[in-house]
Amino acid sequence: xxxxxxxxxxxxxxxxxxxxxxxxxxxxxxxxxxxxxxxxxxxxxxxxxxxxxxxxxxxxxxxxxxxxxxxxxxxxxxxxxxxxxxxxxxxxxxxxxxxxxxxxxxxxxxxxxxxxxxxxxxxxxxxxxxxxxxxxxxxxxxxxxxxxxxxxxxxxxxxxxxxxxxxxxxxxxxxxxxxxxxxxxxxxxxxxxxxxxxxxxxxxxxxxxxxxxxxxxxxxxxxxxxxxxxxxxxxxxxxxxxxxxxxxxxxxxxxxxxxxxx
Amino acid sequence: xxxxxxxxxxxxxxxxxxxxxxxxxxxxxxxxxxxxxxxxxxxxxxxxxxxxxxxxxxxxxxxxxxxxxxxxxxxxxxxxxxxxxxxxxxxxxxxxxxxxxxxxxxxxxxxxxxxxxxxxxxxxxxxxxxxxxxxxxxxxxxxxxxxxxxxxxxxxxxxxxxxxxxxxxxxxxxxxxxxxxxxxxxxxxxxxxxxxxxxxxxxxxxxxxxxxxxxxxxxxxxxxxxxxxxxxxxxxxxxxxxxxxxxxxxxxxxxxxxxxxx
Numbered sequence: 001x002x003x004x005x006x007x008x009x010x011x012x013x014x015x016x017x018x019x020x021x022x023x024x025x026x027x028x029x030x031x032x033x034x035x036x037x038x039x040x041x042x043x044x045x046x047x048x049x050x051x052x053x054x055x056x057x058x059x060x061x062x063x064x065x066x067x068x069x070x071x072x073x074x075x076x077x078x079x080x081x082x083x084x085x086x087x088x089x090x091x092x093x094x095x096x097x098x099x100x101x102x103x104x105x106x107x108x109x110x111x112x113x114x115x116x117x118x119x120x121x122x123x124x125x126x127x128x129x130x131x132x133x134x135x136x137x138x139x140x141x142x143x144x145x146x147x148x149x150x151x152x153x154x155x156x157x158x159x160x161x162x163x164x165x166x167x168x169x170x171x172x173x174x175x176x177x178x179x180x181x182x183x184x185x186x187x188x189x190x191x192x193x194x195x196x197x198x199x200x201x202x203x204x205x206x207x208x209x210x211x212x213x214x215x216x217x218x219x220x221x222x223x224x225x226x227x228x229x230x231x232x233x234x235x236x237x238x239x240x241x242x243x244x245x246x247x248x249x250x251x252x253x254x255x256x257x258x259x260x261x262x
Numbered sequence: 263x264x265x266x267x268x269x270x271x272x273x274x275x276x277x278x279x280x281x282x283x284x285x286x287x288x289x290x291x292x293x294x295x296x297x298x299x300x301x302x303x304x305x306x307x308x309x310x311x312x313x314x315x316x317x318x319x320x321x322x323x324x325x326x327x328x329x330x331x332x333x334x335x336x337x338x339x340x341x342x343x344x345x346x347x348x349x350x351x352x353x354x355x356x357x358x359x360x361x362x363x364x365x366x367x368x369x370x371x372x373x374x375x376x377x378x379x380x381x382x383x384x385x386x387x388x389x390x391x392x393x394x395x396x397x398x399x400x401x402x403x404x405x406x407x408x409x410x411x412x413x414x415x416x417x418x419x420x421x422x423x424x425x426x427x428x429x430x431x432x433x434x435x436x437x438x439x440x441x442x443x444x445x446x447x448x449x450x451x452x453x454x455x456x457x458x459x460x461x462x463x464x465x466x467x468x469x470x471x472x473x474x475x476x477x478x479x480x481x482x483x484x485x486x487x488x489x490x491x492x493x494x495x496x497x498x499x500x501x502x503x504x505x506x507x508x509x510x511x512x513x514x515x516x517x518x519x520x521x522x523x524x
Contacts, residue, residue, distance in 0.1 A: 019397075022387075026293040029283070029389065033292055100393050101402075103412065108402025111509040118512045125284075125389045125397035127291065131362050135281075135387035140363075140370025142416060149429050150365065151413040154404060167411050170428040247373040250380045 013087040015114055017107045019100040019126015020044070023208040025051035027132060032124045039094040041086045047098035047234060049209070056094065061086070080113055087119045098234075100128040104154050104177050128152065129236050130175040133207035137214050138247040139238060146241035147173045154178075165193035173240035180205070180235050184223035190239060191219055200243035205235040216243060275349040277376055279369045281362040281388015282306070285470040287313035289394060294386045301356040303348045309360035309496060311471070318356065323348070342375055349381045360496075362390040366416050366439050390414065391498050392437040395469035399476050400509040401500060408503035409435040416440075427455035435502035442467070442497050446485035452501060453481055462505035467497040478505060 016035045021027035028036075036042070036056045043063040044053060053062065063082055086093050101107030101123055114121040130152050134141045141150040149172035168174050168190070176186055183203060191197055197220040204214045211232070217225045219239070278297045283289035290298075298304070298318045305325040306315060315324065325344055348355050363369030363385055376383040392414050396403045403412040411434035430436050430452070438448055445465060453459055459482040466476045473494070479487045481501070 019393075021291070024293070026296065027291050027387065029289050029291055030295055031286070031288040034288065100389075100397070102396045102404065103393065104404050106406060108405035108407075108504070108507060108509070111400060111402065111511075112507075115509050115512060120513065121511045123397040123400065125289065125393045127362075127387045127389065128393060131281075131365065131387045131390060134364045135362070135385035138373060138385065140373065142364065142366050142414070143370035144368060145370075149413050149415040151411055151431065151434075152404070153411040166432040167434055169413065169431045172413075172429055242370070245370060245374075247370070247377050249373075249383045250377060251382065 012119065013089065013091040013093060015083060015087050015093045015095055015119055015121040016124055017095050017097065017101040017105075017110060017121060018124040019105070019128075020048045020052050020096045020098055021127040021208075022099060022129045022132025022136075023049060023206060023212075024132075025049065025055065027127050027208055028052060028055065029124065029126065032126065035122075035124060036094055036096070038092055040091045041083075041093040042096055043083050043093065044096040045098050048096050052096070061091075080110060083110075084113065084117050084119060087114075088117075097126070098129070099132075100126040103128045103152060129177060129207060129234070130238075133175075133204040133236055133238070136208045136212060137202075137204055138249070139202070139242055140245065140247075141173050141175070141238075141242060143242045143245050146245065147171075149173070150175065152177065163193070164189045168193065170194055173238065173242050176237040176239070178235070178237060180226065180231055180233050183226050183237055186237060187219040187223055195219060195239070199239060200241060201237065201239045202243045202246075203231060203235050203237050205231040205233065207236065216246070274381065275351065275353040275355060277345060277349050277355045277357055277381055277383040278386055279357050279359065279363040279367075279372060279383060280386040281367070281390075282310045282314050282358045282360055283389040283470075284361060284391045284394025284398075285311060285468060285474075286394075287311065287317065289389050289470055290314060290317065291386065291388065294388065297384075297386060298356055298358070300354055302353045303345075303355040304358055305345050305355065306358040307360050310358050314358070323353075342372060345372075346375065346379050346381060349376075350379075359388070360391070361394075362388040365390045365414060391439060391469060391496070392500075395437075395466040395498055395500070398470045398474060399464075399466055400511070401464070401504055402507065402509075403435050403437070403500075403504060405504045405507050408507065409433075411435070412437065414439065425455070426451045430455065432456055435500065435504050438499040438501070440497070440499060442488065442493055442495050445488050445499055448499060449481040449485055457481060457501070461501060462503060463499065463501045464505045464508075465493060465497050465499050467493040467495065469498065478508070 041061045097105040199219045201222045202216045303323045359367040461481045463484045464478045
């Protein structure tokens, strides 16, 4: 390495762990947008939409990261070393994750690895799926008349760790980040943990996108309705009285047309 | 009203219930930013920062809404009728709320009132304080090694409704949206509800702003430490093992200077 190489060389790079939000590209934060625009490397989760990726420069290197739900840690480790390697070469690396990096995004583990490697990083929060779906479908997660708390629960909590009743409270709103195939067993587990069969519940699929759909039912019949409706992933399950308080906007009246004025 | 008045008149206005995020202005979403730029009326919570308000046109009418924590519904009702009235006059009204409109923002009630008045509305989600503080302080709310759920709890849950153990689960991360004066009684209530005295806990004040501060302790000593540190509101309380897994970024090394190359 000649002194001149050293003089020209950029300082060590940096990694941004960035929340890509729930789906719609304009639900990224202004900060996430700015950081993406300066990225030279973008390592993105499969859940991140093409519209979001378009916010990064076309000249950036794009690295697809395998499906989060696969739980294949081997693959994740390989991706992560690619991120570390690019950062050590001086790149501005954006690690783009669906929703928020610190809500079921494994951002904690990745931040630890970056710290261990001595790589500067920053975490840019994102609109988590629960918040995006709530805003989009008109379900106030903590409507004051019926919920003083909302619990966000990971897909596999009750399967990996057993008793669901230690992981979710007896009252308040619950949001499960999960596979559609888990709706039935989750509703059953909630009833076993003490929730009423008649508890209102809904599944929202593809929240905030043009293909968003919602199916509303109870813990007793939701799974069947979801199957009948043929919903597509990704999806979340909302449970609690707030589902019944869903508010839908009045439609926007067409502007007065000259003809209407006769 | 002459036909010509009708021809020129805009159609009925619209209200956007917009999340202003946790503090930093660049943590608004791109959609919130766009909507704000088109606002002719901005009705904002006291918690919303001046930097955020600057994103709206200076020509807009600005209406300050009283402190959320005061619980003065009379005042809220008056503000809300001002919002409805402006919308009926054809204004593009942005109702700007700290954090997310549907997480302790009373957005549910306001949406119901808009629907009842036949006013079209849209909800634009925001980064809730828990997510902003987590990203900013390096605390992964659902670090896979120690939490499969995170519960967001309103300030007054245990005071207004009694038994905290029905409102928060036995395990997992908890985030209380609350007044600083409530730290001591909340920690005490959590121990009464079964959490260990040694449970890690932290208060983050003014998260994501230049004045952000964090105080870390346990349910046994946090309240005392927070008082000693003289933290300022707004603040949130985080409880759970994830607090101990907090990750801080390596500092950014200065670029090689010519002198260093000797």
